[in-house]
Amino acid sequence: MSGALTVTVDGRRVQLTHLDKVLYPATGTTKGEVIDYLARIAPVLLPHARRRPVTRKRWPDGVEGQVFFQKNADASTPSWVVTHRIQHKASANDYVLVDDVATLTWLGQTATLELHVPQWRVGRTGAHLPPDRLVLDLDPGPGAGLPECAEVARLARTLLRGMGLDPIPVTSGSKGIHLYAALSADPHAAASARGAARPPSSDQVSAVAHELARHLEAEHPNLVVSDMRTSLRAGKVLVDWSQNNASKTTIAPYSLRGRERPTVAAPRTWDELDDPGLRQLTFTEVLDRVARDGDLLAGLAAGHLSHLEPTPAHLARFERLADYRAKRDPARTPEPDVAPPPVVEPVETTPTPTFVIQEHHARRLHWDFRLERDGVLVSWALPKGEPTDPGRNHLAVQTEDHPLAYGAFAGVIPPGEYGAGEVAIWDSGTYDLEKWREGEEVIVTLHSARRGSRRLALIHTDGAHWLAHLTQPARPHPLRHPVDSALRRQLVPPSARGDDKVPQGDAAALGDVLLPMLASAATPGQVRGMRGRDAGAEWAFEMKWDGFRTLAVVERGDDGAGRARLISRTGQDQTAAFPELRALAAQVGDTLPVVLDGEIVALDEAGRPDFHRLQRRAHPQHASGEDATGRRSVDLMVFDLLRVGARDLTCEPYDERRRTLKALLDARAPIHLPPAFDGDLTAALATSRRLRLEGVMAKRRDAPYTPGRRTRQWLKLKHTRTQDVVVVGWRPLHAGEPHPDPRLAGALLLAVPGPDGALRYVGRVGTGLTDADRREAATRLAAVERATAPLDGVPRPDAQHTRWATPHLVAEVEFDGWTADGPDARLRAARWRGWRTDVAPDDITVEA
Structure with missing residues (x-):
């Protein structure tokens, strides 16, 4: 059966296609048989995969074809599939949770054959539970x-x-x-x-x-x-x-x-x-x-x-939620429903109870503090939020108990309903209980990756009123990351707030709650499909700029004037490094804040982007002459618009965002608004080559802006193949000869993340390095030197005379292709392009 078939699984509609496609040629096993196996094995598979973020290996063309290693839920993921965001060092991935047969069926449709899961689970509030x-x-x-x-x-x-x-x-x-x-x-x-x-x-x-x-x-x-x-x-x-x-x-x-x-x-x-x-x-x-x-x-x-019968304790828990049920109509609000207890109910028992703090933009902004206790979430409203000063208590008003499922709720409660407004998860994690005197005193120590550990006491005063007291200030998490997707997309409109201020995250800066949308490399089939005469109706083509990606945020300062900030892909503030780009604040009008997406470039005398020149400007300590004095100017190429005032444009299609951007931006050097190319892909590539640019970006006209995700709605088509790499070691110039020079790097040893996240060796680069590059590389790598190799599999000839480095530094190389498929592949004819300080090792994707 090669046509499409829509089936209903657990109330979810799943479209199945190409069920007769053979995925295992040796046995003739088809996609239809794989989906049938997943449905039949689900009763025993799901208990061991449920609530565990899954990394998927897909073989769309069968096991003899190319394998795709997928962590992130892309734009094709059905809206009903449950996902969980994990914040890595410098990026975030939305992992699928395989919690039901419908999700298994959809995975089978995508030719997902292997499901890889960790030894820990995601709790009800989104906390990472200890391994079980x-x-x-x-x-x-x-x-x-x-x-x-x-x-x-x-x-x-x-x-x-x-x-x-x-x-x-x-x-x-x-x-x-x-x-x-x-x-x-x-x-x-x-x-x-x-x-x-x-x-x-x-x-x-x-x-x-x-x-x-x-x-x-x-x-x-x-x-x-x-x-x-x-x-x-x-x-x-x-x-x-x-x-x-x-x-x-x-x-x-x-x-x-x-x-x-x-x-x-x-x-x-x-x-x-x-x-x-x-x-x-x-x-x-x-x-x-x-x-x-x-x-x-x-x-x-x-x-x-554990499978619990409806014991008196279980029934009592259901009765505790009577107030919650009385205030909500499941048909009118997306909040979790509370159903009567079934005869047998699977209930998670967690090693440590969980907590959640939800930012609630109701009639008045407040924060809901909830502690898991006796099968419910005991809840308080904090009008001024969690206390941060041990010398100043905050009011806490006890509200009705909430069901455990509410700990993962984030969304919009419709107008006219109880608590109408936007709800976002501000913090979540587990807690240690020190004291719980019912109706009198609660003392807990909260633990979260986002905001560290801190000790809080809740002390009852009268009626529903309590005092929240910070007894031990937070011990912050060592790395500060942008807040998660629950806040990124929930920038509340004025109607839900009663004023015209945009809610600020814990960094008090809008740019810290956003991540740029990322592009995928176009496959040969996609390139062929975009060469048709009518491709321009579906795709817009832009020139690809060779620079530093940035989110430009214009906010109103204390003096009422606009001020511009530049945030890199890794969340670093780049404003001080490129002060001339602060001119942006005067070119976006008075409706603030504004969030733009663009690329910082350094143009050469012919007006073409020069990545080496940009690097020297960004790191003057490694430059000389005009670059070292900081006089070499840079420009900002703006190509997208995420927000204007209270209007969130990330859900709007590309064409609407571009129309609004053209009307908004009064572009004058050093700020530019390059036009989208009006024509077919062949002409766009020819123009890009004539201008000696890096390539072309193809963007679907009907696609929204998905922050932090690498999608196939944006595709990059480069004239030369490039690869981001982690530098894991270096060999001094003339290593192995009588007089090596330890001040200069002769060759750099390179690696990329493998399918399991571990680094795999992909070869060396020594071509394309100037003397200044070699001196800079030796200085940078000596600062992160280590005694042993940070990875396995480096051939003995390459490992000889090598000085190893902690794998923190990312670079970019050009190359002619891969020597083979699989884990033994090496870069063919790699040529140095430069350091990528705007990319972290976890952000690297391997170019096909």
């Missing part, structure tokens, strides 16, 4: 196989049982075996038994797993290795402990694998591991086993799921 399971990945090296993995699994089982853990084996569907152990069936009891108030963190679990792997290696050196280096693994089994790290993932139990045959990560019995004919199982075999034996991993979920 430990995993060991037993991976055979060359000359070893499943029999050796089974032998190591039995050895590890003895150690784990001695620690009070009961591991369950899973043949991975690839080469090896995974061992899973639930950390506790009763998290509260486990914490008490350890003599600690808080369960172990991912770092602590990872450290224990590492020590276990080292012990196995010491006791069985001819069979086990705990070091990731491939050179040590011949004939041995790697005990990979690192997948317990909070940032790492493991193939989900019961997930398919993108191998030659449709094998599955399948739970096994310990008796099966003794079978000399042990092998990986296919999806049809796994379906038969589950029908016969049920879920062999059921005990793994006992640590976080």
Whole structure:
């Protein structure tokens, strides 16, 4: 069946196409059969994947075609798919949560074969809960196989049982075996038994797993290795402990694998591991086993799921929400509904309770403070927000209890409804309870990644009135990131606030709550599709500028005049580095604030962008002459508009944003509004080459602006291939010769993030570096020098004479292509372009 078919799954409409497409040529297995497997395996797969951010591996053209490694939910993701935003060092990704059969079905439609999940879950308020399971990945090296993995699994089982853990084996569907152990069936009891108030963190679990792997290696050196280096693994089994790290993932139990045959990560019995004919199982075999034996991993979920009968306590919790139900009509408000308790209800039990603080732009702006307690969210309204000064208490007004699901609510309560206005999650996390005297006193210590840990006391005074007292100021998180998507898109209109001021985030600056929209590299098929005569009706073509991406924010200062700020992709304030661009404030009118998207460029004498010149201007300590004095001017090429006053334009299509931008911006040097190219792609590329620009940007005319997301609504088409890389080491000039020069870098060693997030080596670059570049590189890298390589897999000839660097610094190179596909690919004929201080290592995407 090659046509489209729309099905309804759990009340969700999912369109299925090309069900007869063969995804596994070796067995003839089709996409339709994959979707059928996911639907049938869902009852046992979902308990082990639910509430875990999933990283997906997709094979749209089958397992013999290209694989796409996808973390972010792109614009094609249905609106009903539940996602969770994770803020990385300098970027944010919206991960899909595989919580229901409908989502599984949609994933099958997208040819997602592998689901990779972490060992921790997302709580009801969006908090990252402590890990609830430990995993060991037993991976055979060359000359070893499943029999050796089974032998190591039995050895590890003895150690784990001695620690009070009961591991369950899973043949991975690839080469090896995974061992899973639930950390506790009763998290509260486990914490008490350890003599600690808080369960172990991912770092602590990872450290224990590492020590276990080292012990196995010491006791069985001819069979086990705990070091990731491939050179040590011949004939041995790697005990990979690192997948317990909070940032790492493991193939989900019961997930398919993108191998030659449709094998599955399948739970096994310990008796099966003794079978000399042990092998990986296919999806049809796994379906038969589950029908016969049920879920062999059921005990793994006992640590976080329990099935509770409607006990008196459960019914009492439902009654506590009577006030909440009485004030809301589920048909009129998007807030979570409260249904009567069913006969059996799956309920999460968390090692530590959660809290949420929601910014609520109702008739009067206030913050709702909610603590998870006895199955509900006990709630207070804070008119002035959370106290930040121990010497000044804030009023807290107790309100009705809310359902636990409300902890994840962010949206608009319609006019006329109770609490009408916008709700955004201001902070969330877990808390330690010190004291709870019902109706009198509550003392808690809040823990959140965004705002650190702080100790609060709530003291009852009279009626519904309490005092919120800060007893211990916040210990801030070491890295400050932009606030999450709940605030980014919820800039409240005046009608919901009663004034004309834009709500400010914790940085008191609008630019800190925005991230730029990112583009994807165009595929050959997309390029062919945009060359048609009618392509201009769907796509707008702009010249691609070779500079620093920036969000330009114009706000009203204390003196009433506009002031411009420049925010980089990584959230850094660039204003002081480019003071001439403050002229923007006088060119956008009086309706403020204004948020623009653009590129800072340094033009050469012919008026073309010169990236090296821009770098020298941005870093005068590494420049000389006119660049060092800062007199070399820069320009700002503006190409998009996100906000004007109270009007949020991010949901508007490209054409409307451009029309508004043209009417708004009175562009005069150094501020420019380059026109979108009126013509087809062939002509646009020809113009770009004639002007000696980097390439062309193609943007869908009907697409909204999606902050922080890399989408296929914007496509980049470059004349030369470029790649952002992490510099992991350098070799002094003339290294290996009698007189090397440590002041100059001869070659830089490069890496990119692999599918699992770990760095993989992609070769060296030494061409294109001037003497000044070599001197600067040696200075920069010496400042972050380290004794050992920060990655595995560097060939011995390349590693000789290398001085290693902590992988913090990003650069850009030109190259002619990749030497191969897969993890062994190297850059072919790499040429140096320059440092990318506006890009972080986590932001790098590998160009196809």
